[in-house]
Amino acid sequence: MTIHKKPAASALLSWYDRHHRELPWRISPAMARRGVKPDPYHIWLSEVMLQQTTVAAVKAYFAKFIALWPSVDDLARAPAEDVMVAWAGLGYYARARNLKKCAEAVAADHGGRFPDTEEGLKSLPGIGDYTAAAVAAIAFNRQAAVMDGNVERVISRLHAIDGPLPGSKPQMKEKVAAMTPADRPGDFAQAMMDLGATICTPKRPACALCPFNDVCLALATDEPERFPVKAAKKEKPVRQGAAFVAVDEDGHLLLRRRPDSGLLGGMTEVPTTGWTARVDGETGTDAAPFAADWQACGTVTHVFTHFELRLGVYRVHLARTEAGAVHGFWAPVTNLxxxxLPTVMKKAIAQAIPSAFSTTKG
DNA sequence: TACTCGTGGCC
DNA sequence: TGGCCAAGAGT
Structure with missing residues (x-):
């Protein structure tokens, strides 16, 4: 006799109790049983950092932020520039700008306490469908349907959903909602994500270890890796330009601040040409910040989400008076x-001055 | 809806 | 080694 079984939250929670990962912002099931409650500020901060970002990359930044700003009120009072400096290197810098705005809103409009519902959370800057549900479930024990890329993969396999992403998202969300338990919804959400991160992986999933291997329709097809089906990707164009590294007699570097919106918004850069300009021979230094004896010192390549950038790097050493009035500011190369500075700019500076980041990360 | 928006690790 | 991917949001 064959009985069609549905994937049960209880099977997953049992797996989670035994196999969950310890994370700096996480309250383990054992701690929860002892009455330890999650700090909504920690949950929110970690969730924003984890947007499209790996756990490994987030850990050091999370520790830094908690040390610098122990509460959401502290973060709300911090200078925006300090927040951007602390976020530098983590990417998707709109997150940092919205993080600051969100902290200010929580401090000013909510008495320093995060809203405890999905709806209230989603009204805040930088909190979308996923983060609102995740914070509501994990920090406030709300029965919210949490769906990130991991959960999409797990659900698409459990139900062998053929419809390509992102169009099939609503259908998947319904499946998650139907599965989410009233008891321990936060652990359930974290369990689904842990399962996707460690067992139901994009390549070579460890189905033998999966608590759902008796009900998974993708496994029954013998091609679990075929899911989730995704729309075809667009080709990644190449853009190019030139970057100019000027160093004065005191070892100061000419830097500029980028506009607040758009790519690398609000971050610091060395002067560059536009990123579609040709850089061939003598035309390369036409758009330099000032006329000087610019020396070509190689090229750096950096891959963004939707294009690849090749920057020809030029450098010059000169007295600051020779540079004249410039747009930007001079900063000591020993204190970068x-x-x-986003990573692409650290690469360009390191190309011109190999010792610039030798004692730090770079 | 479709596009913009970073970076690092993985196989 | 290069494509793929990661606890997505804003517009």
Whole structure:
């Protein structure tokens, strides 16, 4: 006799009790049983950092932020520039700008306490469908349907959903909602994500260890890796430009601040041409911040989400008076960690001045 | 809806 | 080694 079984939250929670990962922002089931409650500020901060970002990359930044700003009120009072400096290197810098705005809103409009419902959370900057549900479930024990990329993969396999993403998202969300228990919804959400991260992986899933291997329709097809089906990707264009690294007689570097919106918004850069400009021979230094004896010192390549950038790097050493009035500011090359430099700019600076980040990360 | 928006690790 | 992917949000 064959009985069609549905995937049960209880099977997953049992697996989670035995196999969950310890994470700095997480309250383990054992701690929860002792009455330890999650700090909504920690949950929110970690969830924003984890948007499209790996756990490994987030850990150090989470520790830094908690040390610098122990509460949401502290973060609300911090200078925005300090937040951008602390976020530098983590990517998707709109998150940092919205993080600050969200902290200010919580401090000013909610008495320093996060809203405890999905709806209230989603009204805040930088909190969308996923993060609202995750914070509601994990921090406030709300029965919210939490769906990230991990959960999409797990659900698409459990139900062998053929419809390609992102169009099939609503259908998957219904499946998650139907499965989410009233008891321990936060642990359930974290369990689904842990399962996707460690067992139901994109390649070579460990189905033999999966608590759902008796009900998974994708496994029954013998091609679990075929799911989730995704729309075809667009080709990644190449853009190019030139970056100019000027160093004065005191070892100061000419930097600029990028506009607040758009790519690398609000971050610091060395002067560059536009990123579609040709860089061939003598035309390369036409758009330099000032006329000087610019020396070509190689090229750096950096891959963004939707294009690849190739920057020809030029450098010059000169007295600051020779540079004249420039747009930007001069910062000591020995203290670049104090600047909100995205990785692509650290690469360009390191190309011109190999020792610039030798004692730090780079 | 479809596009914009970073970075690092993985196989 | 290069494509893929990661606890997505804003517009």
């Amino acid at each position: 960690d104090a600047e909100a």
